[in-house]
Amino acid sequence: MSNLDREAVPSLCGGRGFVVAEPVRELLSPKRVKLGESTEVRRLLPNLGRRMVGAWCFVDHYGPDDIADEPGMQVPPHPHMGLQTVSWLHEGEVLHRDSTGSLQTVRPRELGLMTSGRAISHSEESPASHARFLHGAQLWVALPDADRHTDPHFEHHADLPQVTAAGLTATVLLGALDGAVSPGTTFTPLVGADLALTRGADVRLPLDPDFEYAVLAMSGEAHVDGVPVLPGSMLYLGCGRTELPLRAESDAGLMLLGGEPFEEELVMWWNFVGRSNEEIAQARSDWMDTSRFGEVRGYDGDRLPAPALPPVPLKPRGRVR
Structure with missing residues (x-):
């Protein structure tokens, strides 16, 4: 998925100097961003209060949107470099195309994982015949310097491992949780898990104290470490936790994101993750002159032009602002 802001602002982030080294409860509010013709997303990362959680550097939550009489998601071909995109749905379906020739429909609780490496382009759209509701999250993972020039590729995993407890089913998208390991390719120690809680659930989820964590609320009413989280918000939890208390007031959906704090400083602008201006x-120049990112075949429409670069030099702002 693309960052469609027409005035994209570069930011320097990463580095361990701004990591909260102990457990915290920092509630992050979203920025609302229009995506394509009929989809509005709630952007949680990068945020004015926090820019990364482990290697997770971008989080959009969207829906549930009633698209029965709408085209739904329509994101034209656009480029990526230096990152992985993670597509995760609770309702609906998204058709993915990319410049490596991949063509895949991603459905609820299936992992669509695209590693951009040095350069890739892709499009995302709701199929012409689609479900009434669209609800999901789009996330990016920053690639470390040693792997960010790797060959681009796409993975689709429909069968993912789960961790279960009374009132909880945790599906592991990426990394490992309580011994369950996702088949998705990772390049840094991290975890991404979908947490489905039934009403009345009161459980404790085991965590790695060396990781920093955040929880994205997707649906329902839940308390995370005693803090009520509403759908479309994210609770940053810091490091140093060995477990996470979860309690559901209704059936609820959450996403747990975590990882070792990302050591490298990086520059994010539009749909690129790099290391310098x-x-x-x-x-940007390579995308505009079609010399590097390949071609997405089969999408009915024009590719997305890049916004203008800002006229001022980049200002280091670290992991937090």
Whole structure:
């Protein structure tokens, strides 16, 4: 999925210096962003209060939207570099196309994982015949320097491992949780898990104290470590936790995101993750002159033009602002 802001602002993030080294309860409010013709997303990362959670560097939550009489998601071909995209649905379906030739419909609780590496382009759209509701999250994972120039590729995993407890089913998207390991490719120690809670559930989820964590609320009413989280909000939890108390007032859906704090500083601008302003500028130029990111075949429409680069130099802002 693309960052469609027409005035994209670069930000320097990463580095361990801004990691909260002990458990905290920091509630993050979303920024509302229009995506395509009929989809509005709630952007939780990067946030004015926090820019990364482990290697997770971008989180959009959207829906549930009634798209019965709408085209639904329509994101034209656009580029990525230096990151992985994670597509996760609770309702609906999204048709993915990319410049490596991948063509895949991603459905609820299936993992669509695209590793951009040095360069890729893709499109995402609701199929012409689609379900009434669309509800999901789009997330990015920053690639470390040693792996960010790898060959681009796409993975689809419909069968994912689960961790269960009374009132809880945790589906592991990426990384490992309580011994369950996702088949998705990762490049840094991290975890992503979908948490389905039934009404009245009161459980404790085991965590790695070396990871920093956040929880994205997808649906329902739940308390995370005693804090009520509403759908479309995210609770940052810091590091140093060995378990996480969860309690559901109704059936609820959450996403647990975590990982070792990302050591490298990086620059995010539009749909690129790099290490310098010069690198980002070159990527923009390459996309505009069609020399590097390949072609998405089969999408009915034009590719997405890049916004103009800002006229001022990048200002280091770290993991938090």
